Amino acid sequence: MKRPLYYLLCAIACTSMVGATMPMAAIAEAIQPQETAEQQTQADAATNSDTGKAEDNTNTIAAADTAEDxxxxxxxxxxxxxxxxxxxxxxxxxxxxxxxxxxxxxxxxxxxxxxxxxxxxxxxxxxxxxxxxxxxxxxxxxxxxxxxxxxxxxxxxxxxxxxxxxxxxxxxxxxxxxxxxxxxxxxxxxxxxxxxxxxxxxxxxxxxxxxxxxxxxxxxxxxxxxxxxxxxxxxxxxxxAARPSVTQIVNNAVNLCRQETNGSEYDMALWLHDWTLEQLEYDHSLNWCSAESGLTRHQGTCESYQRIYSKLLDAAGIANGRITGNGHTWNAVKIDGKWCQMDLTWDDTSDNWYGDLDQRHLYFGLTDELMAIAHSDHTANYQRDDYAYRSTDLSNNYFVRNGKADKWAEKYADRIQQQLDTREERFSIDADNQSFPPSISGIQNGIVAYAMNQIDRKTAGNKDYLSAESKVEMMSSSS
Structure with missing residues (x-):
């Protein structure tokens, strides 16, 4: 029996009409570039009193220890x-x-x-x-x-x-x-x-x-x-003194962050994100899973990434929460009153396989829908009535904030305008990244669609209301 091959169909669907349409949820099978769900399920089984502490944001970081000898x-x-x-x-x-x-x-x-x-x-x-x-x-x-x-x-x-x-x-x-x-x-x-x-x-x-x-x-x-x-x-x-405590390391990092940023929640969250990635390597033995191991042994699983970032955000006064799905854990972060999703484990890569896409920040500032493309279990998470970290806005996404999303959207501008000039009310445009895996292309296209929706367009002097959405589908074939 031949092993099924999977083909990715990616498109950016647009609707031109008076009024706005609600974006459809992107659909994709989760693909984990850093670790398998089975491995992470084992790693995330670590039991400790810290497990759910970020859920209600009540945990505080104690003052830094002083060590004189x-x-x-x-x-x-x-x-x-x-x-x-x-x-x-x-x-x-x-x-x-x-x-x-x-x-x-x-x-x-x-x-x-x-x-x-x-x-x-x-x-x-x-x-x-x-x-x-x-x-x-x-x-x-x-x-x-x-x-x-x-x-x-x-x-x-x-x-x-x-x-x-x-x-x-x-x-x-x-x-x-x-x-x-x-x-x-x-x-x-x-x-x-x-x-x-x-x-x-x-x-x-x-x-x-x-x-x-x-x-x-x-x-x-x-x-x-x-x-x-x-x-x-x-x-x-x-x-x-030569072996500072975790709290000392965290407080020192936040103090440096305040010195090197403008103090805004976005800039501090980004600086602390990048600082965390520099501290540790992913532990493929799945043994080390703590903030202690990540900050002093420089090894850790997704638990280490999530815990370290949470401690840093707590010390910086930035609200955050812990999310789990597919045997994995990541952070929810509240920036300027809006929740967004951050997955530092998947961002910790030196890969640069997908054109001008900075993979080291691909999972910085996502919505629930886009994060669910990579971690399918999250769909059930954010659809619960009691879900506390609902993330629906991409205004604090890394690529939106640095202008990259606008440049990606511009690549489709002429094709969109041609459709608008023909008075098409609904049309679809093939994405340029169809060869990328869904956990990459689906997220990138969702960001592009957001950027498109921020642009005012006109046809023959009339204003058009454009609602763009990213659609990611998986098709299997035995050939």
């Missing part, structure tokens, strides 16, 4: 949760013990057990006569902290795992990594020597890490300790 302090706590006594996480046989050291690719690697015998900090938990202990020392700046995990009075089946660290600097808590990744769900045998996990703390602030312990064997009553869930907690506080 380079010290770290740690505390330990323990917790047992009987409600989770039936947890059944198991280690994969033969899986190498991972290091959770922050690497450029986010991939764990095997490490050896530390030879240290004395530790400055420890946290313990006890159940059924078995003691589970996590010990560590404060590591100097730029060095990963090793967490040595051991057990006493347990069986040969005893195993443990390290959960995703969470970060807090006075703002909102967030998971540094995506807890759905297999790295964070895998248990490792403790044996008699224990097991080591490592992690780099890259920002001033407080990190909390849960360690989980299991020791049970239903097939061997002699070794069945009946422990399915035992948790202990390590907290590490970093106070290092």
């Amino acid at each position: 380079s010290t770290a302090t740690s505390t330990g706590t323990s917790q047992t949760d009987p409600a989770d006594a039936n947890a059944t996480d198991t280690a994969t046989p033969g899986t190498p013990a991972p290091s959770l050291r922050a690497q450029t690719n986010g991939t764990p690697e095997a490490i050896s057990v530390a030879t240290e015998t004395g530790y400055a900090h420890s946290a313990t938990a006890t159940q059924n006569g078995v003691t589970f202990t996590v010990s560590w020392n404060d590591a100097p700046a730029g060095t990963a902290t090793t967490f040595h995990v051991t057990q006493a009075n347990g069986s040969s089946q005893a195993k443990a795992r390290m959960d995703v660290p969470t970060y807090w600097d006075g703002g909102s808590h967030e998971s540094v990594c995506d807890p759905s990744r297999q790295t964070w769900a895998s248990y490792h045998s403790l044996g008699t020597a224990g097991h080591d996990f490592t992690f780099d703390f890259t920002a001033s602030g407080t990190y909390r890490i849960y360690f989980y312990f299991m020791d049970n064997d239903r097939n061997d009553p002699q070794n069945d300790k009946g422990i399915y869930y035992l948790r202990t907690t390590a907290e590490v506080t970093v106070n290092d």
Whole structure:
């Protein structure tokens, strides 16, 4: 069976009549140039208390931390949760013990057990006569902290795992990594020597890490300790001038933004958009998903882009919200009283494949309809009665504001005028970008149609009322 080929039909449809017509919704199948929906669905599963904070714009950014020295302090706590006594996480046989050291690719690697015998900090938990202990020392700046995990009075089946660290600097808590990744769900045998996990703390602030312990064997009553869930907690506080907190980085960026722009909401939103894109690269391992990872490790998924931009906008006093769809997340931004859509993840590209179209700003200042061309789930989002970020205006679109949309519209001026001179009331003009994918052409043509609708036209001395709309359709063929 031949794989279907898809052909794009793009057109700019125009109506010449007295009065105005409502634009039709553009229709297109979502195509993601940066990442697949399946990958992002996994990445966006990261759970943290920051998840919905932008929905009502009530979150605030705390004042910047001040760090006068380079010290770290740690505390330990323990917790047992009987409600989770039936947890059944198991280690994969033969899986190498991972290091959770922050690497450029986010991939764990095997490490050896530390030879240290004395530790400055420890946290313990006890159940059924078995003691589970996590010990560590404060590591100097730029060095990963090793967490040595051991057990006493347990069986040969005893195993443990390290959960995703969470970060807090006075703002909102967030998971540094995506807890759905297999790295964070895998248990490792403790044996008699224990097991080591490592992690780099890259920002001033407080990190909390849960360690989980299991020791049970239903097939061997002699070794069945009946422990399915035992948790202990390590907290590490970093106070290092060389490793500023996320809040410090955000506030410094906003201060610089105020110096380098005229202070208008549009100019600040654009400056902060471009600054964010310079800070990080998309993490194709789908591990790093936080503002902490994006601003201090310079890696992140769409969650990182959305969270960083939201924090910057909050600090700048610009209203914003969080939008999700197709396993993806992006920002809604209110500029001069009008909501518009921003997708920084998809804007983060060095591609320049489509003529004079600046792809690095293609998703800056879109309407709901145009954003839904790229992210089809958004159609259901913005059609809800309780949708809070209705975006229907393109006046703050990047290409409209910089005049590019008018230049694109001028390319069609003669063809439109010819139709008007023949007194045609409805006509269609083929778009020049028919070879572009819908997530590119549909959005560009929607912007062109908006620019066309701002132009006054006349035929034989009479004023014409022109309503232009972009139509994007997909047709399949087995040939």
